[in-house]
Amino acid sequence: MELQSEESMSTSPTTSGSRSMPKTLPAVYYTDEAHYRRELEHFFFSQWICVGRADQIPAAGNFFRRDVAGESLIVLRDEAGAVRAFYNLCRHRGTRLCEKEAGTFPARRITCPYHAWTYGLNGNLLGAAHMAETPGFSVDDFPLHQVKTDLWDGNIFVNLADEPVRPLAEQLGVLVEKFRPWRMEDLRLGKRVVYPIQANWKLIVQNYSECLHCPMVHPALAKLSHYMSGNNEPAQWNYLGGRMDLNPGVKTMTMSGQSDRALLPELGEDERRHVYYYWVMPNLLLSLHPDYVVTYTIWPKSPRESEVICEFHFHKDEIGKPGFTPEDAFEFWDLTNRQDWHVSELSQLGIGSRGYVPGPYSMREGLLHELDKLMLGALEANARPNQ
Numbered sequence: 597m598e599l600q601s602e603e604s605m606s607t608s609p610t611t612s613g614s615r616s617m618p619k620t621l622p623a624v625y626y627t628d629e630a631h632y633r634r635e636l637e638h639f640f641f642s643q644w645i646c647v648g649r650a651d652q653i654p655a656a657g658n659f660f661r662r663d664v665a666g667e668s669l670i671v672l673r674d675e676a677g678a679v680r681a682f683y684n685l686c687r688h689r690g691t692r693l694c695e696k697e698a699g700t701f702p703a704r705r706i707t708c709p710y711h712a713w714t715y716g717l718n719g720n721l722l723g724a725a726h727m728a729e730t731p732g733f734s735v736d737d738f739p740l741h742q743v744k745t746d747l748w749d750g751n752i753f754v755n756l757a758d759e760p761v762r763p764l765a766e767q768l769g770v771l772v773e774k775f776r777p778w779r780m781e782d783l784r785l786g787k788r789v790v791y792p793i794q795a796n797w798k799l800i801v802q803n804y805s806e807c808l809h810c811p812m813v814h815p816a817l818a819k820l821s822h823y824m825s826g827n828n829e830p831a832q833w834n835y836l837g838g839r840m841d842l843n844p845g846v847k848t849m850t851m852s853g854q855s856d857r858a859l860l861p862e863l864g865e866d867e868r869r870h871v872y873y874y875w876v877m878p879n880l881l882l883s884l885h886p887d888y889v890v891t892y893t894i895w896p897k898s899p900r901e902s903e904v905i906c907e908f909h910f911h912k913d914e915i916g917k918p919g920f921t922p923e924d925a926f927e928f929w930d931l932t933n934r935q936d937w938h939v940s941e942l943s944q945l946g947i948g949s950r951g952y953v954p955g956p957y958s959m960r961e962g963l964l965h966e967l968d969k970l971m972l973g974a975l976e977a978n979a980r981p982n983q
Contacts, residue, residue: 618965619954625971626796626947632899635971636665638978639878644746644753644764646880646893647671649907650679651750651784652698656717660698664756665896669743670694671752674717675704681745681754687721687738688713706740715740748772750781751880751891767834771876777862778884783909786888786922791904791933795940797896798971799947800904801875803940804892805836805963813935816928820846820853821871831966833974837874837882838963848887850924857887857914875967887914888925900944906933 624631647662648671659672661684668684670693684693686708693708693715705722706715714723719740727733744755746764749772753764765772793800803809810823821840828838846853849871859868863886872884881892888910895903906929908922946952957965 618957620957620964621968621972622954623947623952626799626944627899629899632796632896634975636896638975640665640896641667641756642761642978643878644755644760644767645878646751646876646891647681647754648752648893648905649750649785649891649909650747650752650781653679655700657701657704658699659694659701661694661696662754663895664754667756668692668694669754670706671745671754672701672717679745679747679752680717680719681743681752682719682740683743685741686710686713687740688724749775749779750783768876769832769834771835771874775872775882775884777864777867778860778889779862779911780889780909782912783889784912784915785907786910786915786920787908787926789906789926789930791906791937793902793904793937793940794900795902795937795944796899796947797879797894797902798967799940799943800894800902800937801881802964802967803936803943804873804881805875805967806961807840808958808960809939813939814932816851817849817932819843820849828963831963831970833970834877835874836963836967836970837872839870839872842869842871842886848885848925850928852924855887855924857910859886860888860911877970883929885925887911888922890925890929900948904933904937 645664647664647669648660652658652660653671653673656673656675656677659670662669662671669681670684671679671681674680685691686693688708688711691708691710693706695709701717704717706717707713712723712725713721716722719742721735721738721740724733724735724738744757744760746753746755748764748768755764807823807826811818821842825841826838827840828836842848843853848855848857868886871886872882874882874884876882879894881894883890883892888908891907891909893905895905897903908925908929910920910922914920
């Protein structure tokens with residue numbers, strides 16, 4: 597994707613004042629541990645972040661574990677059908693409660709493997725062995741530490757702040773209506789893959805936000821969608837993105853450009869001829885196709901390491917048909933993704949060199965420059981008193 601306007605390219609993130617050549621950020625933003633921790637605090641521990649999909653936990657007692665920049669969370673469906681999230685630690689002596697990545701809690705109870713403290717799906721402590729004679733002890737005083745949760749169109753978001761700065765709907769803003777035609781709540785998981793990537797999380801977002809590299813890096817993609825067909829929105833504080841055209845005769849993004857799947861039922865004619873690529877701050881990448889949706893959640897591991905969970909979602913009616921397979925979409929994007937991860941890792945290696953100095957952005961890399969300014973502006977505002 598490429599930004600069409602030159603208006604946003606006027607100020608470099610590394611300079612101030614009058615018009616100047618926009619340049620990439622200094623290496624410290626991709627390699628320094630102290631700066632990395634600042635980013636985590638602002639973007640991952642203070643904002644709403646996407647942790648998965650509601651259809652992953654359809655029944656009471658279903659759960660999955662999610663590691664958020666070193667914090668382990670249990671995300672589950674409770675007895676009343678609500679989605680909840682808790683820190684993955686026992687209130688007795690802090691033991692990790694759940695080691696499995698996903699599953700169902702036996703008898704709808706969460707039991708500590710160390711001393712058998714037992715909790716309900718609402719987080720309440722139900723039983724604490726050998727504590728009955730402890731003066732002043734009450735099970736009411738030791739529920740699991742709960743994390744705030746909310747849903748958007750089938751996507752689960754959590755907020756680790758004690759008091760979120762804003763509700764999820766406000767953080768998403770216009771995206772709620774913008775993506776309503778895809779009806780993500782009606783989609784179901786068809787394929788899931790986890791990619792470890794030796795690159796800073798911002799490099800993954802940057803790579804996703806431009807296609808100037810596509811002719812060189814993605815020859816299969818270039819056959820389906822011209823790299824200069826991008827039409828981006830003006831950058832916003834909470835998202836970046838736009839759309840690219842499908843070439844004539846191409847139905848969707850598969851190796852052949854064709855598919856037997858029906859198009860998503862509520863898309864308009866224009867939406868059926870494009871693929872939409874959006875970064876939803878801070879960790880969700882959306883790839884919206886005429887017949888399926890791909891979600892990527894980005895999980896920083898260190899200044900130089902990330903993990904991406906990539907999931908392919910299809911309409912529930914299509915998944916229910918005999919012979920359904922997600923492999924045509926997966927084959928295409930697995931190839932394309934691995935190419936993207938490789939060049940992101942090459943970028944990380946180069947930026948980590950003592951020979952690296954910030955380089956110039958082209959006039960077709962406006963979203964990357966906007967992303968830099970967004971990151972810097974948010975961190976600066978967060979550092980001011982009373983912000």
